[in-house]
Amino acid sequence: MITAGIDIGSLSANVVILRDDKITVLHNIRTGPDTCETSWQVMKEALAMIDRNFSVGSIDYIVATGYGRVVVPFSNKTVTEISCHAKGNHFFFPKVRTILDMGGQDCKAISCDEKGKVTNFIMNDKCAAGTGRYLERVASTLGISLADLGPLSLQTVKGPADISHYCAVFAQQDILLLRREGVHLSDILAGACEGIVKRIYPLLQQLGIRADFAISGGVAKNIGIVSRLEKKLGMKANIAFDSQIVGALGAALFARDFLLSGN
Amino acid sequence: MSVAGIDSGLHATKVVLMNNGEILSKAVLTSGLEDAYTIAERALKIAMGQCALPGDSYKYILATGQGKSHITFADESAPDSICLARAVYKVLPSVHTILDIGAAHTLVVKCSKGIATGAVNSDKCAAGSGTYLEIVSAILGVSFENMGGISLKSTEKIEVNSQCAVFAESEIISLVHSKKRIEDILGGVYRGLALRLYPQLLQVGLEKDIALVGGMAQDIGLRSAIEELLGHKIMFPEDPITIGALGAAIVAEEKVKPGK
Amino acid sequence: MNIRNNDRHNLWQEWADKYARRVRKITENPNPKMARSNALLYQILYDQATKEAEYSTEGSPIPVVYHTENAPDRFFRSMGFRANNLELNADHLSREQVGRYLNIGREFGYPDNICDRVKLAHAIGISGDVPAPIMVVPVVGDCDLMSQAMCSVARYWNVPAFGIDMPYQEELDMGPDEYLDAMKYIKQQLLEFIEFCEKKWPDFIKFDAEKLEEYQRINREYTRAAADVIELAKTKPCPYSGRDALRMAPTQVPDDRRVIDYMKQYVSEFREKAKRGESPLKDNIEKFRVYWMCSAPFYYDPFTFLEERGCASPLYEEESGIPHRYNVMNSESGERRFGRRMLDPLEEEAALFATHHWGASGNRRILEVLDNCRKVGIEGIIHFELEGCLSLNNIARITGERAEKELGIKNFYYLSAHCQDIDKWDEADFEEKLGDWLEMCLREKGF
């Protein structure tokens, strides 16, 4: 039995292919302007990893998720990223009850039951404050790579700088000014991370945080955010070895369930 | 008697030197990662270099703009609203409403005879600022300068609703993906932008004539979108970028005028 | 989700300690900028807080009723209740305390985009940090959301929510008769309230008209003393700081006669300053005077900022002698109004309630504001709108337009901000904008 999950996010597109319950392929690329093309590309590349004459047709069931889920032409069914992230995280960490998924342009706090089924969730609103995109802009403004942002933010000199604007765009202006005033790079980054945690925390508060806690999505890779959040919550965060594929994995698991239940 | 006006903006610092109402010289420097003080100092030097007068012949230096408080070598600082009102009165005396759109702010000033009588300032959200357009130009791969012109070729009305610049990004990407023409997308972008500026304009009363100044004033796309919205022409000075600095210089002159 | 079992704080004890510190500071090394009479004020607050703090630890022998600012506090107490004004509790939160209650609100799932006062009053109400209620009293008329918050608190503790309703109509032409009408309606509700409570808690609740009258006498004397402040407000340069104009009398101690002494001290000390032409303004020169309205940042002092620039703020709309519950009491003689047709103490409470200036249409409040502007020669209005305050929607601009049309006041500064949610407060930005506005006004005046 071969099933696949494909997660088309605003920043990255991910594919997970399962043989029975084993993950055989993980693959992700950056989402291009044409979401449909992106979905073909990422899937084809993933299939090629199994072997070259493997095609979409040879997969028994495909579930698409992510904001681009509806445009994936070859999916049998679509499931929202919310359900998929719960399921994916639950696969890695069966004891998880609260999940934070921080994607490119939204941020979800999800609580699930022992079966990995969503029981409640909260999402941020029509503003990019506290999202992956925000961090991208910060990194690009300061001319550093997204990967370095987290570690650097932990080496504060005078403590986190105050970035007063919520707005992802204006934060960039603030940062520019701070730079001109000669504020240390790390302090600015620390300020940016603090800012994000400040935006995320209320979501988790409203949801009510129950152990275990897990973070997925691109931002989970950012040690600057994760460690600060762990400190604020006073609990350890579980993070999958590849936090970006959790959604796609969840989709693949749903595909397996649907196939078995003949749904 | 000579004076200097400095407008320390986020993206550029402008200097105007004046002598008895005559502009001696101007200088515009785009800000890098230098602090406001240093770059203002440099801009001032450049401007001074353009005219023969010795450095100490400048009786009064007045700073305005978002970085004004950092320019400690200036004798005084004054709010943008006051400087804009003075300058626009000098170059476009019939104007009663000034719309100043810069990189990160939008300021609407109500004025009569060079006196600012009201001002509405917005900077809660980038949706109405030049930065928003920079993001758009980056997504569409169109140069910032050409966007306006292209938007005028729009034939189909498209709505770009996203308040948030970052969300507009994905909205625009999906428009591109659905094979919409760049011209029409830009048309929508400018219309949306004008619509978001509209409440602010209405708040000060929209008394004619209306002038568009600041970094964005040269953007023909924005200008025509606003004119379309208001249903009449708006004015703009030939050098809209240095208008704040000019105002600062005028206010400086008032200070040194004998008897004042 | 049950916050009551979370770590409890003894709010009143924390306040008692704070007031003790202040009293000590004022008596030991007084700040010349601050009013001396504050010593008595904080002493009163300290005594109240210590009393409440005991109840908080030992549990209150007397049943507690939660209510908000516009509710008839004196009335509850005259029935034998201990009244706890959650709205005032919220106002008294210090910078350090406020975070806890914002979090409690969020965890409860209460909307975050409503005004800080409602959010915090609600949060304190469900925190268990003040003695638990046996009844909650939602009132409408000044703030509907506050009454929603009180209902929510009542549902949380599963205790009765006994509302008191304030009637109104567009009263452009509203004379004493309509007020009397409204007053009678409210009196009926108060009687119903008494009946309900006396039946429910026969052992310890009994309405005592004399007690109420005594409280009202104190309040009347206080009002009379405070009325002189409006006279002081007319003197230029303004003898006191906007900070002191904001000073509210401790309304939770209706039985404490010292509030009268406090107000008298307050007035006389500033009358002295007025005689000497002293003021908190730079070089004692008043260049401009503004009417500070609605609310203010709690943990930052905008008045010193204004006074350093020669701008006086003699009035805060709610307090210091502003007769904002007009038509009820003659502020000079302190006698009941309504052509003397208002006789018993219940009617007085009802009338105070019925004529609240936040009630009814915006017109009621605006008329009063304009009247005060006229009284003290206001040149500019700073309308500090509390973000998320529904009672202010629409009337800010109407006030501005009418102030210009009817009084020729051109300078109207409208700003909307949070007063207590510090995370959302940007001081630098606030000062820059306020400074720009003031400078615009001054230059226009030729300074």
Next chain:
Amino acid sequence: MNSEDYEKKLQELVSVHLPQNRNTWALSWKEKGKKVVGILDTLAPEEILYAAGILPYRIIGTQNASTPLAEIWRPPDMCRYCNHVLEALLTGELDFLDGILFTDWDDDGRRLYDVPMHLGKPKFNYLLHVPHGDSEICVKIYERDFKRVVDWLHDSFNVALDDERLWEVIRLYNKMRRLLMKLYEWRKREVPPISGTEAAGIVMAAYFMPKEEFVSRLESLMAYLEQRKAPLKKLIPRLLVVSDHLDNLEYTKLIETHGTIAMDDLDNGSRYFWDLVEPDTNPLYALSRRYITRPSEPCKWFWHKQVDRVIDWIKEYHIHGVLQLPHIGDQDRLCCTPYFLNRLRGAGIPAMSFTREYHFANVGQLTTRIEAFLETLRLK
């Protein structure tokens, strides 16, 4: 008539509220030289207006995406319904109204009255205070204020009102209410004869038509509706939708692509017609009692009784989950939401609340949220 004709008539009724249709009746009413007065919520005593020969017109806000004229007066992020109503007033969309009877369901509703008063547009406005309690005293004061409304109508439009006519109108309204209740009764079926969208559409038709016409139109359809095989197939889950001013039915359509709206707690749904006016010697008193003692709106102090109702409905209508969609700035509902959700979840009923715009916009995220909620109901 064959079923095609009936279906056509039904769809006509459902689409009465659409911008291009809804003013038809008001305009022809005015042609007869009669007056039209706007109302804003379920708390306004329509019967009084109608009995006085005035057509009550329930205001739907403009569907323009932006509300620049309204934002001169009020912050954009408070009650979105008020924004869009004020915008409609200022753009002239509502210029045909002779007046508006304002009711203060909350402070935003109360302050909405100030701008028209300030601008004198429309000419005649009245602010009717709605007591939030349900005591006899409240009923009495509301009755007294009804008398003031009658005086206002007389002074403004020179119309009179007699008990006889008022009773007639009350009977007519009760008849309408009974018909709608019957229609809602059928929604308990496994496959309801009408969708939630259609139900809301039918209710909103009553906003704009003279009630005689609405009643007769609905009456003529009842037989057909009773045996109608709805176009929509049996869709799990069955939902109860809660909101205020959910008058853009694109939202309900969006929900019904994923599930069935089998029951609602909407002001343009059950809350409009539930509860009859009970007989009494005095018609104004009888009216007041109906409007005051029903828990309908969150602003009422005894609103928890409305939650009891919702919980009963959940059993009667075999509801799987409750979906609440308050518009941004629907503050008094948002203040009641924690209690609401806790009550339902405490009773083992899945329930969620997502805010939305007033007009139909920014539905991308909303769709995901709704889908995700329905998944939690479906993926068992």
